[in-house]
Amino acid sequence: MADGSKQAVSKSMPLLCPAKGPQGLFSSFAIDCRLKCEWRPLQKNAIMASIDRRTFLWTTSAIAAGVAAPDFATATESNTIKTTTDRSPISTPEVTKTLARYIVRASYENLPEKVRKEGVRTLLNWIGVAVGGSRHETVNIAVAALEPFSGPAQATILGRRERFDVMNAAFVNGVSSHIFDYDDTHLKTIIHPAGPVASAILALTEYHPVNGTDFLNALVLGVETECRIGNAVYPDHYDRGWHITGTAGVFGAAAGAGKLLGLSEQQMVWALGLAASQPVGLRESFGSMNKSFNPGRAASNGLFAAILASKNFTSSDRMLEAKRGWANTISTKQDFQEITEGLGERYESALNTYKPFACGIVMHPAIDAAIQLRNECQITADQVERIELRVNPLVLELTGKKTPQQGLEGKFSIYHAVAVAIVEGTAGEKQFSDQAVQNPTIIALREKVVPVVDSVIKPEQVDMRVILKDGRKLHKYIEHAIGSLEAPMTDANLITKFASLAEGILTPQQIHELIDLCLGVEKLSNAAEIAKAAIPA
DSSP states (O other): OOTTGGGOOOTTOOOOOOOSSSSSOOHHHHHHHHHHTTTOHHHHHHHHTTOOHHHHHHHHHHHHTTOOOOOOOOOOSSSOOOOOOOOSOTTSOOHHHHHHHHHHHOOGGGSOHHHHHHHHHHHHHHHHHHHHHTTSHHHHHHHHHHGGGOOSOOEEOTTSSOEEOHHHHHHHHHHHHHTTSOSEEETTTTBOOHHHHHHHHHHHHHHSOOOHHHHHHHHHHHHHHHHHHHHHHTTHHHHTTBOHHHHHHHHHHHHHHHHHHTOOHHHHHHHHHHHHTOOOOBGGGTTSTHHHHHHHHHHHHHHHHHHHHHTTOOOOTTTTTSTTSHHHHHOSOOOTHHHHTTTTTSOGGGGEEEOSSSSOGGGHHHHHHHHHHHHHHTOOGGGEEEEEEEEOHHHHHHHBOSSOOSHHHHTTBHHHHHHHHHHHSOOSGGGGSHHHHTOHHHHHHHTTEEEEEOTTSOTTOEEEEEEETTSOEEEEEESSOTTSSSSOOOHHHHHHHHHHHHBTTBOHHHHHHHHHHHHTGGGOSOTTHHHHHTSOO
16 A cells, blocks of 8 residues: 555545344434434444544545445354454555565565575574674673573573573573674665564474475575565654664564464464564664664564464564554654565565675765765874764754763764774774774764754765865765675675684684585475574684
8 A cells, every 4th residue: 555545545434333133234223323422422332332533534445436345353162263353444455464464475495596595694684693702791791691591491592501491592602693783684675674574483493303405495484575665654653762683673573483483374364464463673762772672672572472372372464564563653754555565576675785884884884985075095093183974864853872882882973983994994893892982093083073954865865075184085985885785795795704703713614614504404304503603602
């Protein structure tokens, strides 16, 4: 459904009025109620029970048009489980059912080669950032807090020797993979897709073994699910303050895990419905440990939803599209065609990108420009008088922290990002550490960074001018930063990034073997081999 079209709902939609009769409706009774419902609320309430005024008007209009109303489905005492029919207008497309049907029926053989390839790259990047983040203070705290409460040792915490139950392992790996803000990005929505999905399905795979092709198919379908759902509500949902990686990621985790569990179409509908009831993440958390909590919790929440659905724990059949469902509750934009149109033909998962810099994606063009100018003109910090840059409004909205005190805050400071890029010529995880944001040289230079908002500049662009003390003025305009779809990270770039992140955690031999397992995932008889290879020697 196109943006805003949810408002154009026909007021002749039929709904059940609880009067007696073979159809549950009488035209004369309904018409009489239509005339009186506004002026006699007590009588209306007595007759209408829980059906609201708008619903009743839809009902009466439908009767006048000669349209039959559907019956409510109720749960029976038999083993057959039925779900309650949603009261939203039936003209709204069956988004949840359509998506669930696709997820259940989609096979690895149906995936185009390009999509499979991007799925492998997504996995490689995710394993690298999860292992790399595994020793961060945030992960140490999470492990220490949860270890006394964790259940059986079912699944690996990547890059560590502890083993947790599947749910908690999925959570911790989701945190670990996002703590550096170095993970993948679906640029259309700013979702970081792999964290929620891969964290859930890799943990599940250690308990419920599957082969590599099934695993990759589930990863692709999970990413596809969350990105399509994200498309349907972005940017309004994000602008309201929701962290879309958590709120949409839970659907990806549920879809991926549900696929591996072999859910039926009805069970997949329920899994998506249960996922819709568990949105997590607010943008206010950016710059704190809480930000990485969000994809971790999305992973465990989605896994939770799929496991419950596998045992016939029910939900509404219309949790995505209903009037009081997920999309209408958390956004004023609902473009449901983004979810259902071109399933199996148009792949959002093929649009995934990978970060060359360990920070918020909107700062990447500025970092790219600063590094290029530094290297081309041999700039040093003491030469700089001022750094002017024209940026998209999102840059200051998301990364406007002028005086970050901790590394996590530095990841959301355009001032720190530009300064550290000039000083060190790179912007990996070490450049966003506590030590880096407290470096006197970097602090002095970031005070000379002057970003100016310009709505003409797109989020993927920057226009930078560096004024030197000797009077020279250097200019660099970035149309598409490295790591974008137009200038993507190569396989070699991703392997180098992986090795750098895993260094000091795994041995060189382990790093080599783990990279090979990721790249060769489709040949594995048991995808859990990847998790086992990520345990330090």
